[in-house]
Amino acid sequence: MLESYSFGNIESDFLLVDNVTDKICNSCSHALISTPAIIQASKSGFSFLHLQCYNPINSTYIFDYNYLSTLSNDSDISTFNQWLNNINRQHPILNKPQKLDIRVETKLSRTLKEIYKYFTIEELMILRRVSKEWYTIFLSKEIWLYLLRRDYFMDTGQIIDPFEVYFGNLLNHCYFCHKSSYSSALCPLLLRKICKKCQCHADDPYHKCGLINKNNAKFWYKINDKWLQDNKIRFWKIASGEEITYNWLIQRKINVGKKE
Amino acid sequence: MFYNFNKIEEVKIRLRSAEGHICEVEESAALMSSFIRSMIEGFNEVTEVSLPNINSVVIEKVIEYMRHYKDKDPPIIKKPIISSKMEENTSAWDAGFIDADWNMVVDLMTAADYLMMIPLRDLCCAKMACKFKGRSIDELRAEYHIENEFPSEMEENLEFQHPWRLE
Numbered sequence: 001m002l003e004s005y006s007f008g009n010i011e012s013d014f015l016l017v018d019n020v021t022d023k024i025c026n027s028c029s030h031a032l033i034s035t036p037a038i039i040q041a042s043k044s045g046f047s048f049l050h051l052q053c054y055n056p057i058n059s060t061y062i063f064d065y066n067y068l069s070t071l072s073n074d075s076d077i078s079t080f081n082q083w084l085n086n087i088n089r090q091h092p093i094l095n096k097p098q099k100l101d102i103r104v105e106t107k108l109s110r111t112l113k114e115i116y117k118y119f120t121i122e123e124l125m126i127l128r129r130v131s132k133e134w135y136t137i138f139l140s141k142e143i144w145l146y147l148l149r150r151d152y153f154m155d156t157g158q159i160i161d162p163f164e165v166y167f168g169n170l171l172n173h174c175y176f177c178h179k180s181s182y183s184s185a186l187c188p189l190l191l192r193k194i195c196k197k198c199q200c201h202a203d204d205p206y207h208k209c210g211l212i213n214k215n216n217a218k219f220w221y222k223i224n225d226k227w228l229q230d231n232k233i234r235f236w237k238i239a240s241g242e243e244i245t246y247n248w249l250i251q252r253k254i255n256v257g258k259k260e
Numbered sequence: 261m262f263y264n265f266n267k268i269e270e271v272k273i274r275l276r277s278a279e280g281h282i283c284e285v286e287e288s289a290a291l292m293s294s295f296i297r298s299m300i301e302g303f304n305e306v307t308e309v310s311l312p313n314i315n316s317v318v319i320e321k322v323i324e325y326m327r328h329y330k331d332k333d334p335p336i337i338k339k340p341i342i343s344s345k346m347e348e349n350t351s352a353w354d355a356g357f358i359d360a361d362w363n364m365v366v367d368l369m370t371a372a373d374y375l376m377m378i379p380l381r382d383l384c385c386a387k388m389a390c391k392f393k394g395r396s397i398d399e400l401r402a403e404y405h406i407e408n409e410f411p412s413e414m415e416e417n418l419e420f421q422h423p424w425r426l427e
Binding site (some may be wrong): 111119126129130131150 | 337339340343366368369373381382386388390392393396397400401406407408409410415418419
């Protein structure tokens with residue numbers, strides 16, 4: 001019977017399932033009568049086992065490709081299937097198509113990681129709150145290494161905790177130009193540091209760090225106090241009594257309104 | 261003897277979709293995909309590439325992109341994106357090309373990932389990012405059927421964790 005099987009480069013955990021007679025079980029030493037039996041093939045030869053006497057070598061799930069069944073009798077097939085289900089049930093983790101699950105999860109996280117790269121840190125701080133999964137991906141090292149390279153032009157080769165480094169930079173570097181400066185001041189509106197160079201542009205409302213006073217803002221954008229209040233536009237009262245804010249803070253809210 | 265070089269036809273690569281349909285594309289355009297390039301360079305006489313996980317509609321779309329950028333480099337999309345409108349982030353052609361429904365963009369991104377076409381994958385990611393940009397958390401949860409998994413006290417913590425936030 002065995003001669004009819006061509007084994008070639010067979011692996012040790014490959015199993016044959018067939019009706020075996022005139023052989024003794026290698027485990028219990030009882031004769032194998034004509035019932036489904038396991039023929040375990042290894043480099044040293046064959047071993048014959050009752051279905052009940054067989055234990056998977058590495059205690060793993062037996063997949064379709066781990067065995068070859070030549071059973072033809074319906075009752076034998078059902079006996080074997082029942083045995084296989086029992087064996088596989090002992091490995092509940094592997095009962096699920098685990099590989100597929102990992103692939104799906106990786107695909108989603110891969111996609112989200114790539115999408116996250118298109119956002120600013122402020123936007124990411126909002127996006128992370130959508131769900132636990134989004135939050136987990138937000139904390140991934142890859143994102144923070146990328147953000148460090150993008151926002152602070154840093155060589156990230158030696159960085160162990162990019163999250164911490166990024167937040168350190170965020171609080172110590174200029175909010176607008178992202179450069180480190182010893183002569184920077186904390187902006188009371190943004191609660192972030194602004195370097196001297198960027199502060200020089202405060203009078204130019206068209207510049208990215210340009211400021212605008214409340215009256216001008218109302219006149220230019222034709223908005224009223226209620227709109228400013230509804231959109232939570234923060235103002236800072238300077239020594240002359242004027243209330244000022246960043247021009248882009250208002251423009252951003254106006255653009256959001258237009259989109260809606 | 262005179263040769264009419266104009267008549268020499270370019271080699272065409274046949275892309276077999278998941279349904280078994282064949283879509284033809286010029287070799288010079290198909291080389292934009294690193295996957296197809298490696299197939300062609302690895303096996304000299306390959307003229308047919310089987311793509312069992314990409315359907316024919318998506319393949320046609322990918323071919324359209326390949327043909328458009330056959331002789332030129334796709335524009336680089338700036339990160340972070342500046343607007344929720346694609347036209348303001350990339351070229352008009354790219355914005356028009358990717359102006360499709362969500363499922364199509366996801367399929368296209370999967371295909372781009374499989375075919376190793378980084379510019380197309382980036383374009384799809386940018387489109388998705390545009391759809392997220394400027395949306396509130398509740399809007400995102402409602403649109404993409406995501407449950408709020410955070411307990412209320414944890415959500416408050418997350419909201420007020422960083423004093424420098426701009427919300």
